[in-house]
Amino acid sequence: MADVKRVERPLSPHLQIYRKQLTSVTSILTRITGNALIVAAVLAVWWLLAAATSPEYFATANAVATSWFGDLVFAGSAWAVWYHYLAGLRHLYFDAGKGLDIETAQKLGWGNIIGSVVLTVITILLVQ
Amino acid sequence: MRYLTARKRAEGKGASHTGTEHHWQMTVSAVALAFLVPSWLYVFGKALGQSQEVVVATFARPFPAILTALILVVGMRHFAKGATMMIEDYARGTARKMALIGVYSLSAVIVATGLFALIKIAL
Numbered sequence: 001m002a003d004v005k006r007v008e009r010p011l012s013p014h015l016q017i018y019r020k021q022l023t024s025v026t027s028i029l030t031r032i033t034g035n036a037l038i039v040a041a042v043l044a045v046w047w048l049l050a051a052a053t054s055p056e057y058f059a060t061a062n063a064v065a066t067s068w069f070g071d072l073v074f075a076g077s078a079w080a081v082w083y084h085y086l087a088g089l090r091h092l093y094f095d096a097g098k099g100l101d102i103e104t105a106q107k108l109g110w111g112n113i114i115g116s117v118v119l120t121v122i123t124i125l126l127v128q
Numbered sequence: 129m130r131y132l133t134a135r136k137r138a139e140g141k142g143a144s145h146t147g148t149e150h151h152w153q154m155t156v157s158a159v160a161l162a163f164l165v166p167s168w169l170y171v172f173g174k175a176l177g178q179s180q181e182v183v184v185a186t187f188a189r190p191f192p193a194i195l196t197a198l199i200l201v202v203g204m205r206h207f208a209k210g211a212t213m214m215i216e217d218y219a220r221g222t223a224r225k226m227a228l229i230g231v232y233s234l235s236a237v238i239v240a241t242g243l244f245a246l247i248k249i250a251l
Contacts, residue, residue: 034210038234041207044172045200045242051183052245058180066177074176078169085165088158095155127173 023102026109030087033080040077043070078123083116150209157206161199168199187249200242208235 018024043065050061064070090108093099099108175186186192211231219227 031210031214034207035214038207038211041203041238045238045245047176048183048187048196048245048249049241051180051187052248055180058183062180078173081165081169085162089162092155092158123169123173127170127176 022106022109026087026112030084030091033084033087037077037080037084040073040080043073075120075124079116079120082119082123083112086112086115086119150212154206154209154213157202157209160202161206164195164199164202168195171195184249187246193246193250197243197246200239204235204239208232 047061047065050057065074090099090112093108094105099105171186171192175183175192178186187196208231212228215224215227215231
């Protein structure tokens with residue numbers, strides 16, 4: 001066992017070289033959107049705390065929450081939450097052992113993308 | 129001959145060493161949020177951009193207040209457990225532990241702050 005030859009084992013395909021597919025991109029987006037929503041959560045809770053505290057504090061927090069930065073965060077988060085919502089429903093469907101063939105999974109992926117954009121537009125129109 | 133069942137040999141060998149409890153809790157909170165999120169988006173979206181009087185009046189009402197409290201508790205629990213999955217995939221050792229503690233702390237701070245604000249508005 002003295003001269004054990006190091007075997008060149010194949011590496012698993014890393015993200016950098018793995019060809020992007022609808023199924024993998026929609027899966028990664030689920031994680032990104034879910035975790036990114038923490039930014040909106042922090043901003044929303046700060047804004048609510050300010051509303052509960054004083055007019056001066058609310059003026060500050062509300063100015064940030066309704067600035068271009070706030071609009072960007074909340075509009076982006078509206079899409080993120082709807083994307084994550086639909087992707088989560090898809091996950092529950094997958095967990096039930098359904099829709100796992102490639103064709104259905106891709107259809108559901110497109111459903112996630114298109115559905116999330118549609119729901120975001122409806123939400124923003126509804127609450128503006 | 130070993131008197132071990134196939135199940136005994138498999139127990140604790142999964143990636144998390146804790147069975148399916150984590151996954152099940154994500155499922156439960158996901159279903160809860162599926163019911164809570166759409167109406168909360170409407171309540172919050174309508175309140176955002178209004179004057180302080182309107183915001184306070186909105187969250188002083190039972191439905192928006194209870195809904196927001198549920199979103200905070202269930203949503204942050206879902207976030208902490210979901211972020212845990214991500215951290216466990218990408219970080220090792222001390223960095224993993226620090227990130228996990230950070231995520232759970234941040235979630236707890238958000239829940240506590242949000243509930244404090246709701247109670248203060250309600251009183």
